[in-house]
Amino acid sequence: MLLFWLSYELLHLYQMKTSAMSKRKSKENSGTSRECISQVQKILRERFCRHHATEKLFGVEHQYKHLLELLKRTTVHGESNSALIIGPRGSGKTALLNHVLKELMETKQVRENLLKVHLNGLLQTNDKVALKEITRQLHLENVVGDKVFGSFAENLAFLLEALRKGDRTSSCPVLFVLDEFDLFVHHKNQTLLYNLFDISQSAQTPVTVIGLTCRQDILELLEKRVKSRFSHRQIYLLNCFDFKQYMKIFREQLSLPAEFPDEPFARKWNHNVQHLSEDKAVQDILQNLFHHTKDLRSLHTLLMLAVSTVTVCHPLITAADLQEANRQHRMDSKANIVHGLSVLEICLIIAMKHLNDVYEGEPFNFQMVYNEFQKFIQRKAHCLYNFEKPVVMKAFEHLLQLELVKPLERPSVRAQKEYVLLQLLLDNAQIMDALQAYPNCPTDIKQWAASSLSWL
Amino acid sequence: MPNLEHPAYPAATLHHLESLVPCRESQVSMLLSIFGERQQFSFPSIFIYGHTSSGKTYVMQTLLNTLKLPHVFVNCVEYFTSRLLLEEILIQLQSRSSATEQTSQVSCDTFNDFVRLFKQAVASRELQDETLYIVLDRAEQLREMEANILPAFLRLQELTDRNVTVILLSEIVWELFRPNIGCFEPFTLYFPDYSIGHLQKILSQSHPPDYSADFYAAYINILLGVFYMVCRDLKELQHLAALNFSKYCEPVVRGEANERDTRKLWKNIEPHLKKAMQTVYLREISSAQWERLQHDDGEPGQLKGLSAHTHVELPYYSKFLLIAAYLASYNPVRTDKRFFLKHHGKIRKTNFMKKHEKTSNHLLGPKPFPLDRLLAILYSIVDNRVAPTANIFSQITSLVTLQLLSMVGHNDQLDGPRYKCTVSLDFIRAVAR
Numbered sequence A: 001m002l003l004f005w006l007s008y009e010l011l012h013l014y015q016m017k018t019s020a021m022s023k024r025k026s027k028e029n030s031g032t033s034r035e036c037i038s039q040v041q042k043i044l045r046e047r048f049c050r051h052h053a054t055e056k057l058f059g060v061e062h063q064y065k066h067l068l069e070l071l072k073r074t075t076v077h078g079e080s081n082s083a084l085i086i087g088p089r090g091s092g093k094t095a096l097l098n099h100v101l102k103e104l105m106e107t108k109q110v111r112e113n114l115l116k117v118h119l120n121g122l123l124q125t126n127d128k129v130a131l132k133e134i135t136r137q138l139h140l141e142n143v144v145g146d147k148v149f150g151s152f153a154e155n156l157a158f159l160l161e162a163l164r165k166g167d168r169t170s171s172c173p174v175l176f177v178l179d180e181f182d183l184f185v186h187h188k189n190q191t192l193l194y195n196l197f198d199i200s201q202s203a204q205t206p207v208t209v210i211g212l213t214c215r216q217d218i219l220e221l222l223e224k225r226v227k228s229r230f231s232h233r234q235i236y237l238l239n240c241f242d243f244k245q246y247m248k249i250f251r252e253q254l255s256l257p258a259e260f261p262d263e264p265f266a267r268k269w270n271h272n273v274q275h276l277s278e279d280k281a282v283q284d285i286l287q288n289l290f291h292h293t294k295d296l297r298s299l300h301t302l303l304m305l306a307v308s309t310v311t312v313c314h315p316l317i318t319a320a321d322l323q324e325a326n327r328q329h330r331m332d333s334k335a336n337i338v339h340g341l342s343v344l345e346i347c348l349i350i351a352m353k354h355l356n357d358v359y360e361g362e363p364f365n366f367q368m369v370y371n372e373f374q375k376f377i378q379r380k381a382h383c384l385y386n387f388e389k390p391v392v393m394k395a396f397e398h399l400l401q402l403e404l405v406k407p408l409e410r411p412s413v414r415a416q417k418e419y420v421l422l423q424l425l426l427d428n429a430q431i432m433d434a435l436q437a438y439p440n441c442p443t444d445i446k447q448w449a450a451s452s453l454s455w456l
Numbered sequence B: 001m002p003n004l005e006h007p008a009y010p011a012a013t014l015h016h017l018e019s020l021v022p023c024r025e026s027q028v029s030m031l032l033s034i035f036g037e038r039q040q041f042s043f044p045s046i047f048i049y050g051h052t053s054s055g056k057t058y059v060m061q062t063l064l065n066t067l068k069l070p071h072v073f074v075n076c077v078e079y080f081t082s083r084l085l086l087e088e089i090l091i092q093l094q095s096r097s098s099a100t101e102q103t104s105q106v107s108c109d110t111f112n113d114f115v116r117l118f119k120q121a122v123a124s125r126e127l128q129d130e131t132l133y134i135v136l137d138r139a140e141q142l143r144e145m146e147a148n149i150l151p152a153f154l155r156l157q158e159l160t161d162r163n164v165t166v167i168l169l170s171e172i173v174w175e176l177f178r179p180n181i182g183c184f185e186p187f188t189l190y191f192p193d194y195s196i197g198h199l200q201k202i203l204s205q206s207h208p209p210d211y212s213a214d215f216y217a218a219y220i221n222i223l224l225g226v227f228y229m230v231c232r233d234l235k236e237l238q239h240l241a242a243l244n245f246s247k248y249c250e251p252v253v254r255g256e257a258n259e260r261d262t263r264k265l266w267k268n269i270e271p272h273l274k275k276a277m278q279t280v281y282l283r284e285i286s287s288a289q290w291e292r293l294q295h296d297d298g299e300p301g302q303l304k305g306l307s308a309h310t311h312v313e314l315p316y317y318s319k320f321l322l323i324a325a326y327l328a329s330y331n332p333v334r335t336d337k338r339f340f341l342k343h344h345g346k347i348r349k350t351n352f353m354k355k356h357e358k359t360s361n362h363l364l365g366p367k368p369f370p371l372d373r374l375l376a377i378l379y380s381i382v383d384n385r386v387a388p389t390a391n392i393f394s395q396i397t398s399l400v401t402l403q404l405l406s407m408v409g410h411n412d413q414l415d416g417p418r419y420k421c422t423v424s425l426d427f428i429r430a431v432a433r
Helices: A002-049 A061-077 A093-104 A108-113 A127-137 A152-166 A188-202 A224-229 A243-254 A263-278 A280-292 A296-307 A319-329 A333-339 A343-359 A366-379 A389-401 A428-437 A443-450 B011-020 B025-035 B056-066 B082-097 B111-124 B139-144 B149-154 B156-160 B196-205 B213-227 B234-254 B262-278 B287-295 B316-330 B333-340 B351-355 B371-381 B390-401 B425-432
Strands: A081-086 A115-120 A174-179 A207-213 A234-236 A405-407 A422-424 B045-050 B071-075 B132-137 B164-170 B187-191 B405-408 B418-421
Touching: A002 A243, A002 A263, A002 A296, A061 A081, A061 A093, A061 A108, A061 A174, A061 A207, A061 A234, A081 A093, A081 A188, A093 A207, A115 A127, A127 A152, A127 A188, A152 A188, A188 A207, A188 A224, A243 A263, A243 A280, A243 A296, A263 A280, A280 A296, A280 A319, A296 A319, A296 B187, A333 A428, A333 B045, A333 B187, A343 A366, A343 A389, A343 A422, A343 A428, A343 A443, A366 A389, A389 A405, A389 B262, A428 A443, B011 B025, B011 B056, B025 B056, B025 B187, B045 B056, B056 B071, B056 B132, B056 B164, B071 B082, B082 B111, B111 B156, B132 B139, B139 B149, B139 B164, B149 B156, B149 B164, B156 B164, B196 B213, B196 B234, B213 B234, B213 B262, B234 B262, B234 B287, B316 B371, B316 B390, B316 B418, B316 B425, B333 B371, B371 B390, B371 B418, B390 B405
Parallel strands: A081 A207, A081 A234, A115 A174, A174 A207, B045 B164, B045 B187, B071 B132, B132 B164
Antiparallel strands: A405 A422, B405 B418
């Protein structure tokens, strides 16, 4: 009997031990899972949100080689050059340049010699600021000190001289990168551009000027003397890939890299991505997005939204996640705003719609809208109380505040509020769609919206 | 209701957060999932839009303060020039770093300086790569500043190469913000308006302790029934609820009805609410005046609103001048002969008139008229003879100063001054009495 009891106790203890071990193991499993998910999020978020830094390049091998050649000639052979990289927003200009520079920096000679100056049109809004920034980036503040220069050209020449004095035999090549190049064009006399292109044509220091811009007509904006000093070398990045390549990009962007620490999870994840890319619903979403805009930034926004839903309980992305992300990404903002208006404000919008229909888009004023609204109230409305004019005016001013209605010109202080001419910034289709979605819309109002000239 | 949960933050904090933001759980959970863990990157810029009082500012502040995320909160209406805005951001960054350090004077003129000083400020704080959030409230004011401010803020993460996210809050949709040459598109998030159920829930939460929750809920129901068609702004409704509750409780206090006698309570409060719509809602009278009115039992008497017509007392000839000006503005010239002469002929309707019959002058606004016409009409409507003395002309000028008439055209016009009448028919009727 005692033996039986002892063996029972031993068995019980053994069971407890194994269950404890398995609990620890499962905790370890979920623990590593949590670490793993955190790691996944970190990698993918860096990829999608910091695109300029780590993005892989797709379909731009030709441009890459061209730019690399150009920069090699400056850094290794000492030639001066200038080029413009032109492409719509989000086509990867900065990323391309960063990649080329990274590859160049692998050579020791370049790493030690090349001086880089990064200017941005959004930050350096006039030439004085730009010059100070150049001085700062070349670390020449001490050399310049308190000197006063007669002109921009003198200053720039002094800076380049100063660079040369540091190195006895030859001068270091300088690379000027001008981001948002089209904003520099609007500075007074285009002094900075003129001087930079001038020294890239004539000076002994090897200088390369690379401009990045999203405007295709950038050459027309340059002054004649600036344009003549520019080498007219243009590199175009035009997002020219088709849908199959787009799908390939989708797969590659969403997959985890080979160096990921948790191998089985990475395999599961990549397998899931493959599965997603074959799913019809996901292909439809991507097709829709591809037709709307080809650039990779919108794809990144969509993928980022989908990735943000990944948690320990939900470790793999599903097609439903992508659909939800797509819906979130493509909401019509004006329809959303109309959804939240009060019934009185909706009536005013419908009155304006009718005025637009009758008078074919001519501008109207508040008095006319109020008149139209009164016609509706007097004839048919059972649901709406006849509000006083100031109450209607307050609702109308709310619409003005939301910028759904805009005055044609800035109203002067002395103009009467009721008679300022305005126009509606919604079109008929948007209004009708919004009315369909409007919660608890009274039927009178729906009918009034749908009927056309029968009210006159 | 979705339960807020996130691996990076303790469950107790999240539970507390959830209690602070009723009816906004899904927006908060979306924001939490986008923000991710503290060191992870997020969208470089987020644009949140929604109606007035849909909780954008409140939710953002509550979220950032409860979870103690490093952030800077600036209102763009308060700091309305770029210099003020940038300096304020830098000052807030400095003051949050270490309390012992003195906040030295920062001077930041351009965005270039801002980027440089920002990098220094972030380095000096012990942030350890945690995401810093810069929240700009009333972001529509950014459009009025220099053209580079808005695109630069949207790209701040790239320009400074740090882990920072800029959040813009506004009522106006993103399409009206986008600059002509394009910019870095932010992630747009919509805060939906509160439905009537949500409004009831939120308004009923602030019930005074002496009365039961059901009683207050019934009151809110009645209030929403009157005001919901006109206004859905939560702040306005809260204001109206607070002002009118004492009147609603009057029958219960006086002992005429008990809490459940809804019909009596409704009869008591309904005309009161209707009057509130014409006065307090329109800010014609102040809330203090309204409360005083409630305490005077019985007939409220004449409510003197801001645009009441009894304020202005005009002298005898000025009244006639004003009426004459109104007639001159709103009647077309060709009808003058018919109305104001003793013997007039018939008016023949020309083709021109038939085409333009529908557009009434009352819809288009007042038309300018020359001084002579004003005087002509004045002479015909005043019974006794009026001499064109300087008295009359000075009264015209004083009407212009009172902004009842307005001068149209320049001072140096050769054919004499032209005027326009800027008052409405109700005002004229009040004056003519």
